Amino acid sequence: MGVAVLLKQVPDTTAKISISGDRVDEASITKWSISPYDEYALENAIKLKESGFGDVVAITCGPSRSAKCLTEAAAVGADRLIHIISESPLDSIQVQSLLSAAVKESGCEVVMCGKQAADTNSGSTGPGLATTLGFSCVGGVTEVSIEGGNASATRLGPSGLEQVEVAVPCVFTFDKGDSELRRPNVRGIMMAKKKPVDVFSAEDLGVDVGDSMVEIKSHSSPPEKKPGQKFVGSDSIPEVVSKLREEANVI
Amino acid sequence: MSVTVISESSNGALHPVTAQLVGAASSLGGSITVICPGGVGSSDAANIAGVTKVISVEGDCFESYDCVAWSKAISPLVEGDLVLSSSSAVGRDLASSIAASMGVPVVQDVTSLTEGFSATRPIFSGKAIEEVGISSPCAISLRANSFESAGDGGNAEVSSVNVSQDITVAVKQALAKASERIDVSEADIVISGGRGMGEPANFSHLEEVADILGAAVGASRAAVDTWGEIPHSMQVGQTGKTVTPNLYIAVGISGAIQHLAGMRSSKFILAINKDADAPIFGVADYGIVSTWEEALPVLKEHLSDLLSN
Numbered sequence: 001m002g003v004a005v006l007l008k009q010v011p012d013t014t015a016k017i018s019i020s021g022d023r024v025d026e027a028s029i030t031k032w033s034i035s036p037y038d039e040y041a042l043e044n045a046i047k048l049k050e051s052g053f054g055d056v057v058a059i060t061c062g063p064s065r066s067a068k069c070l071t072e073a074a075a076v077g078a079d080r081l082i083h084i085i086s087e088s089p090l091d092s093i094q095v096q097s098l099l100s101a102a103v104k105e106s107g108c109e110v111v112m113c114g115k116q117a118a119d120t121n122s123g124s125t126g127p128g129l130a131t132t133l134g135f136s137c138v139g140g141v142t143e144v145s146i147e148g149g150n151a152s153a154t155r156l157g158p159s160g161l162e163q164v165e166v167a168v169p170c171v172f173t174f175d176k177g178d179s180e181l182r183r184p185n186v187r188g189i190m191m192a193k194k195k196p197v198d199v200f201s202a203e204d205l206g207v208d209v210g211d212s213m214v215e216i217k218s219h220s221s222p223p224e225k226k227p228g229q230k231f232v233g234s235d236s237i238p239e240v241v242s243k244l245r246e247e248a249n250v251i
Numbered sequence: 252m253s254v255t256v257i258s259e260s261s262n263g264a265l266h267p268v269t270a271q272l273v274g275a276a277s278s279l280g281g282s283i284t285v286i287c288p289g290g291v292g293s294s295d296a297a298n299i300a301g302v303t304k305v306i307s308v309e310g311d312c313f314e315s316y317d318c319v320a321w322s323k324a325i326s327p328l329v330e331g332d333l334v335l336s337s338s339s340a341v342g343r344d345l346a347s348s349i350a351a352s353m354g355v356p357v358v359q360d361v362t363s364l365t366e367g368f369s370a371t372r373p374i375f376s377g378k379a380i381e382e383v384g385i386s387s388p389c390a391i392s393l394r395a396n397s398f399e400s401a402g403d404g405g406n407a408e409v410s411s412v413n414v415s416q417d418i419t420v421a422v423k424q425a426l427a428k429a430s431e432r433i434d435v436s437e438a439d440i441v442i443s444g445g446r447g448m449g450e451p452a453n454f455s456h457l458e459e460v461a462d463i464l465g466a467a468v469g470a471s472r473a474a475v476d477t478w479g480e481i482p483h484s485m486q487v488g489q490t491g492k493t494v495t496p497n498l499y500i501a502v503g504i505s506g507a508i509q510h511l512a513g514m515r516s517s518k519f520i521l522a523i524n525k526d527a528d529a530p531i532f533g534v535a536d537y538g539i540v541s542t543w544e545e546a547l548p549v550l551k552e553h554l555s556d557l558l559s560n
Binding site for chain 2: 011017024036115116120121122125126129135140154156157158159160161163165166167170175178213214215218219220222225231232233236237242251
């Protein structure tokens, strides 16, 4: 058994995103991090390992720089590291076929990832991968425990907060929960540096990704807002309320 | 061309975003099939102008939410080269899963769409805009309030399809009901509070203003991280929800970069903060330098006067 955790490296959420020549200027991004929701997936996977479930296999798909998030995962307890090297942007089908091959390679029947990544904000990978693999999928979970072939998860679904049961194999996509994320200790960091990374190309995994069907034409900055009107004190509220109606026409 | 729209539902009825999905589909031309999962709102969907036909897909699997089971029930009914859904959590799930089962790409949270297809969408929670060209059949989820709604007056034929699809996800226990309040990502007006609200109990003052306006109540990350009583589902910003309401009211929110990313595309922004130098004023159309304790009672009074007339 064991858990495969999918990690995506993204610009830290505090990073300023600037545009250079109609593309996001990656060179200007000073800090890259594991996408925040993926960290909750990793935390839960390590908890499962501590309860005796099996190894944690951390998988990332991305350019060379993304190897760092595997080392970070190893520092808090990931046992095996898989890096699918991909230097160019991929569409959802390409990403899912690569991840699907890597999950099969790992032998894991439980997959955990964030409900969406902090760069594209898409949320396509979890349900798409589950469908590709023929696994079940439970989204927006905050806690997963597994006994035998059955998992129990807390999820925020369309009807509210629910306790659900699902048979393995399954993909779980994580929301931010109450779990405290563990920080690596010095020993963990030292050990992680020595941990080998299994690097795979699409070819190594036996996947023909073909061409991306989604071409990025341009990136641009959101339109600048023109300077607003500023008022001081609550005496200004009647005027602002009437402006909301007359000028902005929003109430 | 033909387009399949997956309808959105909430509280057992058709969600208004469905008419926006049909509106977007109409602008591309061709026939429009609306699939209603669990049959919810199928007669209302038939009344939306421009709809060619409605398929009410029914079966035991729709009694609770199981993304892969729903998608397996829906996918065989899809017609044409484009599947549209809402970019709600369920809409995104279904778009992803249906796309994967059809072997086509999915593009999420699109805010404009033209024939061919060319689509734009915010990335990094709105810190940048991406334009993509899609050269194949695909599934696309659309952000609420970004497309004109189709009107009513349609008279499409409704057919029912019964599916027997095994569900693998079983609900054992309901822990808390979904909030009766409208979600921040769907509301026309959002009022959010930050750590400047002092304590979570003071969010009741925001709720009172929200009730007058029919608004959703949101929160900054600082408020969600500080107070367990404020759920993450209310969080607006890069690790929460990205919102584009007509009016966003920020109260006691200084305006960290992650928060600004999630709300700066709102049509109009009103900020109330006691610190005249707070970064939130940099994106506000209307800024009021005041404590919330002074401002909210006056705001409440004037709004209720105005809106009760």
